[in-house]
Amino acid sequence: xxxxxxxxxxxxxxxxxxxxxxxxxxxxxxxxxxxxxxxxxxxxxxxxxxxxxxxxxxxxxxxxxxxxxxxxxxxxxxxxxxxxxxxxxxxxxxxxxxxxxx
Amino acid sequence: xxxxxxxxxxxxxxxxxxxxxxxxxxxxxxxxxxxxxxxxxxxxxxxxxxxxxxxxxxxxxxxxxxxxxxxxxxxxxxxxxxxxxxxxxxxxxxxxxxxxxxxxxxxxxxxxxxxxxxxxxxxxxxxxxxxxxxxxxxxxxxxxxxxxxxxxxxxxxxxxxxxxxxxxxxxxxxxxxxxxxxxxxxxxxxxxxxxxxxxxxxxxxxxxxxxxxxxxxxxxxxxxxxxxxxxxxxxxxxxxxxxxxxxxxxxxxxxxxxxxxxxxxxxxxxxxxxxxxxxxxxxxxxxxxxxxxxxxxxxxxxxxxxxxxxxxxxxxxxxxxxxxxxxxxxxxxxxxxxxxxxxxxxxxxxxxxxxxxxxxxxxxxxxxxxxxxxxxxxxxxxxxxxxxxxxxxxxxxx
Numbered sequence: 001x002x003x004x005x006x007x008x009x010x011x012x013x014x015x016x017x018x019x020x021x022x023x024x025x026x027x028x029x030x031x032x033x034x035x036x037x038x039x040x041x042x043x044x045x046x047x048x049x050x051x052x053x054x055x056x057x058x059x060x061x062x063x064x065x066x067x068x069x070x071x072x073x074x075x076x077x078x079x080x081x082x083x084x085x086x087x088x089x090x091x092x093x094x095x096x097x098x099x100x101x102x
Numbered sequence: 103x104x105x106x107x108x109x110x111x112x113x114x115x116x117x118x119x120x121x122x123x124x125x126x127x128x129x130x131x132x133x134x135x136x137x138x139x140x141x142x143x144x145x146x147x148x149x150x151x152x153x154x155x156x157x158x159x160x161x162x163x164x165x166x167x168x169x170x171x172x173x174x175x176x177x178x179x180x181x182x183x184x185x186x187x188x189x190x191x192x193x194x195x196x197x198x199x200x201x202x203x204x205x206x207x208x209x210x211x212x213x214x215x216x217x218x219x220x221x222x223x224x225x226x227x228x229x230x231x232x233x234x235x236x237x238x239x240x241x242x243x244x245x246x247x248x249x250x251x252x253x254x255x256x257x258x259x260x261x262x263x264x265x266x267x268x269x270x271x272x273x274x275x276x277x278x279x280x281x282x283x284x285x286x287x288x289x290x291x292x293x294x295x296x297x298x299x300x301x302x303x304x305x306x307x308x309x310x311x312x313x314x315x316x317x318x319x320x321x322x323x324x325x326x327x328x329x330x331x332x333x334x335x336x337x338x339x340x341x342x343x344x345x346x347x348x349x350x351x352x353x354x355x356x357x358x359x360x361x362x363x364x365x366x367x368x369x370x371x372x373x374x375x376x377x378x379x380x381x382x383x384x385x386x387x388x389x390x391x392x393x394x395x396x397x398x399x400x401x402x403x404x405x406x407x408x409x410x411x412x413x414x415x416x417x418x419x420x421x422x423x424x425x426x427x428x429x430x431x432x433x434x435x436x437x438x439x440x441x442x443x444x445x446x447x448x449x450x451x452x453x454x455x456x457x458x459x460x461x462x463x464x465x466x467x468x469x470x471x472x473x474x475x476x477x478x479x480x481x482x483x484x485x486x487x488x489x490x491x492x493x494x495x496x497x498x499x500x
Contacts, residue, residue: 015194
């Protein structure tokens with residue numbers, strides 16, 4: 001699975017999730033499976049909003065953590081791909097279609 | 103992936119830092135069944151409006167609550183229930199419901215699923231309709247509750263049968279197990295019959311004595327362990343547990359009695375916040391206080407959080423402690439002391455110890471003869487204490 005044309009992802013709207021003390025727990029109700037994100041992954045998750053591209057999130061990551069822009073982009077893309085494979089993220093435009101928003 | 107390590111880490115983190123991970127939220131005490139053993143006052147004394155509930159949910163989400171259980175009373179009696187659910191969905195809670203399911207329809211099941219409801223717990227008291235209906239005092243309720251189970255399952259919602267055991271249905275438990283297995287759903291049995299929230303003790307007449315529970319305790323088909331109500335994965339393992347508690351079970355609790363007040367709490371339809379539905383220590387009210395101020399500033403919650411099992415004056419030295427499932431809330435309600443013992447727990451611990459081969463087991467509480475006099479009780483009418491007399495304190499369990 002690859003990011004949408006604009007490189008933007010959206011959190012799957014069916015998920016339950018909460019950031020607790022800097023770490024995020026996500027529950028996918030379809031499978032009743034729990035996922036856990038560490039602090040760095042939670043930072044990325046927090047900035048997945050349907051508008052930020054992977055490059056934009058990586059830029060924010062590099063400014064927040066002691067990591068090179070290249071490494072930040074690689075980490076961000078790796079995580080986004082993994083989350084998308086688990087259907088925790090969906091292409092931003094598909095959410096708009098599903099929710100009926102223009 | 104495995105679930106337990108994630109849950110244990112989450113529980114450990116939230117207990118250590120006192121985050122309200124799990125909240126049991128009763129939206130109404132009104133009900134379309136009149137169960138003989140129910141501890142609620144079904145009159146509406148001024149339920150929170152949908153706007154008030156939604157405001158409370160905003161605060162819970164902000165405080166870190168993930169697991170949210172809506173219960174009652176019967177939640178579907180609220181005409182604004184789906185409005186509340188829609189708001190809860192926007193806040194990304196993991197949603198569970200407790201209901202008698204009488205008002206479940208395919209259309210409602212579709213909406214529940216669309217709004218992210220993951221689990222529904224339904225009370226079934228017997229596989230015999232006449233026994234079930236005699237407990238709910240609602241003719242035809244068995245068939246209607248039962249019919250909802252496949253409907254919810256077809257919509258991808260996890261369904262669990264909860265069966266409180268009492269005098270009227272004790273011998274039906276095997277039938278309930280078979281029924282659940284035919285339906286392909288997990289189940290839990292609960293031996294707890296609690297006093298009324300106003301301190302009334304009449305409902306305790308429905309309790310089964312410890313001696314009469316022996317067939318259940320001895321049944322190898324029932325593993326005497328507590329359920330894990332927040333586990334992400336469902337289990338079909340039979341359990342004995344509590345169908346009223348919203349507490350989380352985990353090895354991460356170590357020396358504290360349970361989740362109440364540490365990382366879980368209860369909210370009443372009137373906005374009162376308690377450590378647990380079975381622990382009548384009013385911590386504050388959401389109509390006049392913010393949740394965070396209650397959660398962080400309540401003296402009652404601080405008192406609950408200070409309890410350590412290893413420091414309990416009686417129970418910590420009890421030789422059969424390992425067989426006991428003492429509930430601190432019931433210790434308060436029935437024994438009048440959050441730190442104390444109470445007859446029901448001691449009786450059941452003695453029976454379990456005897457079954458495990460302990461010779462003449464006797465709890466420290468019984469050995470010292472402490473449970474012979476009057477004991478202070480507590481109730482939900484503003485946290486005021488009342489008295490329970492010896493005559494109405496049957497030697498029964500949590």
